[in-house]
Amino acid sequence: MNVYDVVAAVVDPELRVVTIADLGILRDVTVDGERVTVTITPTYSGCPAMDVIRADIRQALRSAGYADPEIVTTLRPAWSTDWITDDGRSKLAAAGIAPPGPSRGPIALTLGVRCPRCGSPNTEELSRFGSTACKALWRCRACAEPFDHVKAY
Amino acid sequence: MDYVLGLGDDALVAAQRLAQWCARAPELEEDVALANIALDQLGAARLLLTYAGELEGAGRDEDALAYLRGDREYRNCLLVELPEPDFAVTMAKLLFLSAYQKLRYEWLAAAGDERLSAVADKARKESAYHLDHASLWTVRLGDGTPESHRRMQDAVDRLWPYTHELFEGDHAALRPQWLSLVTAVLDEATLTRPADGGWAPGGGRQGLHTEHLSYLLAELQVLHRAHPGARW
Numbered sequence: 001m002n003v004y005d006v007v008a009a010v011v012d013p014e015l016r017v018v019t020i021a022d023l024g025i026l027r028d029v030t031v032d033g034e035r036v037t038v039t040i041t042p043t044y045s046g047c048p049a050m051d052v053i054r055a056d057i058r059q060a061l062r063s064a065g066y067a068d069p070e071i072v073t074t075l076r077p078a079w080s081t082d083w084i085t086d087d088g089r090s091k092l093a094a095a096g097i098a099p100p101g102p103s104r105g106p107i108a109l110t111l112g113v114r115c116p117r118c119g120s121p122n123t124e125e126l127s128r129f130g131s132t133a134c135k136a137l138w139r140c141r142a143c144a145e146p147f148d149h150v151k152a153y
Numbered sequence: 154m155d156y157v158l159g160l161g162d163d164a165l166v167a168a169q170r171l172a173q174w175c176a177r178a179p180e181l182e183e184d185v186a187l188a189n190i191a192l193d194q195l196g197a198a199r200l201l202l203t204y205a206g207e208l209e210g211a212g213r214d215e216d217a218l219a220y221l222r223g224d225r226e227y228r229n230c231l232l233v234e235l236p237e238p239d240f241a242v243t244m245a246k247l248l249f250l251s252a253y254q255k256l257r258y259e260w261l262a263a264a265g266d267e268r269l270s271a272v273a274d275k276a277r278k279e280s281a282y283h284l285d286h287a288s289l290w291t292v293r294l295g296d297g298t299p300e301s302h303r304r305m306q307d308a309v310d311r312l313w314p315y316t317h318e319l320f321e322g323d324h325a326a327l328r329p330q331w332l333s334l335v336t337a338v339l340d341e342a343t344l345t346r347p348a349d350g351g352w353a354p355g356g357g358r359q360g361l362h363t364e365h366l367s368y369l370l371a372e373l374q375v376l377h378r379a380h381p382g383a384r385w
Contacts, residue, residue: 042275044196044275045193045196045197045199045200045272046194046195046199078274079275080278126182127182127185128186128286128289129182129185129186129189129286130185131185133192133193
């Protein structure tokens with residue numbers, strides 16, 4: 001496995017069904033001799049998972065034989081939910097987490113969230129803030145199931 | 154450096170006040186919401202204090218600035234340090250603060266300092282979300298029962314004088330935009346916007362604070378003061 005694939009396979013600690021590459025928070029991996037430099041970006045300014053992500057990247061690289069990588073955090077270009085890959089969106093939906101809509105515009109539209117269980121568009125927001133900084137809590141009016149929604153950001 | 158400290162201290166003190174609602178908010182969802190907003194504020198504070206420390210060049214990191222400064226060295230506005238004895242006060246504060254932070258971060262995102270601009274570009278979207286949340290509650294309480302209306306109006310009246318300090322100096326030009334954001338919400342909430350021209354306390358940006366900041370810092374700093382260099 002090449003170095004990029006090793007890092008890209010690291011799983012997000014809060015959304016365990018997607019990798020950091022699926023989420024779009026892995027920005028770059030460069031190799032200079034033995035030295036690996038990984039560039040990542042936070043989803044939200046205060047994302048508490050960043051330390052765990054750094055530790056997981058170190059661990060994955062160490063297991064693949066790359067000691068002491070440099071991990072750089074960049075804020076530019078700013079992450080938005082548009083960075084989540086199509087593959088990442090399908091994985092979220094398959095795990096019962098409604099993926100975000102497009103974030104374009106000054107305030108992202110949260111209309112039209114489909115229930116990840118039954119596919120019904122008849123859903124409602126229960127709480128604008130959910131179990132992690134990137135999610136809101138929704139409920140399906142058709143099948144009555146509550147579900148997490150990655151809010152468009 | 155004082156400029157960046159002012160921004161960072163606003164966010165840090167606001168985070169500490171919001172976190173005080175944890176496990177005490179009126180409903181579980183609000184508990185989660187206020188903790189989430191506090192986390193966003195703390196995230197911005199960490200980035201800003203780290204940058205302020207680098208600008209100072211004396212080797213102080215985010216922890217040294219957060220835990221080892223006294224009240225006279227804090228540069229936050231007075232609004233954020235005021236106590237929150239009522240949920241309506243928290244929401245009025247969040248409305249005033251997030252509208253201000255949104256405008257100021259938008260301005261900084263387009264301004265010349267590359268580092269500040271990158272921080273602001275992330276934070277502005279978070280502030281917009283906080284503003285939405287505070288607006289919903291302001292309308293719900295203002296246009297609610299006679300009791301919720303009375304308490305929301307009381308909170309707005311009490312905090313209004315402290316909003317002048319936000320636009321001291323270079324940022325006077327942002328106040329008209331801020332007024333239009335806030336007035337639209339107050340109108341929808343059937344609340345009366347207080348008149349300008351009255352008492353306008355200030356001094357926070359120069360380190361002259363109310364006594365409330367000392368108590369807040371005592372709680373924020375107690376562990377680090379008792380165990381210098383403590384880490385998780």
